[in-house]
Amino acid sequence: MIKFFRKIRQNLLSEGKTGKYLKYAIGEITLVVIGILIALQINNWNEKVKLDSEERVLLTNLKISFERKLEELEDKNDGRRKNIESIKRLLEIIASEDKEVSNSEMFSYKLDLFIWYAVNEEFSVIDMLYSSGKINTISNDSLKFKLIEWPDKMEEMLEEQRVVQDLVTQELNPLYRTYVSSADFLYSLSQNNLAEENKIHSPFPSDFKGLLNDRRFESLITEKLLYLRTNIADTQVLIEDSKMILELIEQDLKE
Template sequence: MITLFRRIRQKLIDSGSLTKYLLYATGEILLVVIGILIALQINNWNEQQKQNERERLLLINLRNDFQTRYSELKEINTARGEAIEVALFVNEMIAGQVAILPEDEMDRLLATFINYFGFNEQFKMLDVLFNTGLINEISNEELKQLLLLWPQQMEEMLEEQRDLIRLYEQTLGPLYYKYLSMRSLSESFEFRDYQIQRGAPITLTKDYEGLLNDRMFENYLADAQTLLHINIIDGNILIQSAERIIELLEEQIESL
């Protein structure tokens, strides 16, 4: 192709026609410019494809993480609701409206409260997004704003979660050690079907009546119900937010 252009150029020079030569030279320059523009366009397209693929992989990882968080939040919120129901039933026993249950059933009920209902606050994909600036590569503005809002929403729930843990450690834990067998409670723990293996025979004497008559325990139940109720409200906000984030992530992945 270059040889052909060279021959045409030489013929025009030999012909002595300046006008024809200038027209040809102009056309040749235009061809070169067009070739450069096409090459740039192809390069830009390739870069955009790479960018889209990076964003797509990022969104897939985010979606997987949020699906895990969504399932965990729903499971924990259900358990919190069940714990409130148990607390109300135990309050009826404290008030003498319901008789104390057999030992195995009491252990099963009281084991409910050794659950912190803890939500895992470690979210590595979000940390990567925020710490590396990859959040700016997300093109959907609503999705970006929801992701930026998520840590604040989660912190509101975690505040009551931490208060519940402190309440257990400072109030319920000492009461359980005083009146019950922690090994018996652990073996009766049903959350997530952990199936804690039963050990050697339990020799500790259990004093359910003493626990129910201890005013610290009744106060614990009242405080725990309040914190669990607030946790459920905050958890539902997170669940709704996670649902929308997952929906937007699915849409964005499909569009890339």
């Protein structure tokens, strides 16, 4: 019987020692887990700080680029509106009975006829956003959505711009040259600044009345006017989007 109680006592002592070790082990594991969680939290915080810093640099670059693009878009639309006014004046002259207009006035319209006020098709900051995947760095969903929409809206405007360019270079300019001497035009621009020996005199006088009576000329400048109006409308959409993008960027940079 005594041996039996001794054995029980030894087992109890053994079990008590194991319990202490178990508690100690659990404590160690808990400390290790807490340490890992703290390390992960610090790492996550460092990553967030890094991403926030990258985003601010990206937003700053976007702000500079869109400020320049906005200025360009507004400048081109101003030019297109003036171009339309010149074309409207020419259409009034064509519609008049006598079509009397001075050569100097007609030469003044030439530059308006052959300029299409092209917006630069390259926009490197947008290309970079997509090629590098940095579009995902932007945390503001509204801003991200506007930037995602931008390329399609830009392309829509550029399509009209290319149409105007082709109309001018392939149809309007060749027709104009059949009636108007380039030598006369250059002389009108530089008659007070060009030495006599450098002046070119054409044996073919400019026939502005013939040009104004050619219905192809009337049709082409009318087409240009209509395309310019569409171009202005498409560009205005980009102008408003640029302003919204800049406003969203400003808000994010202030936070």
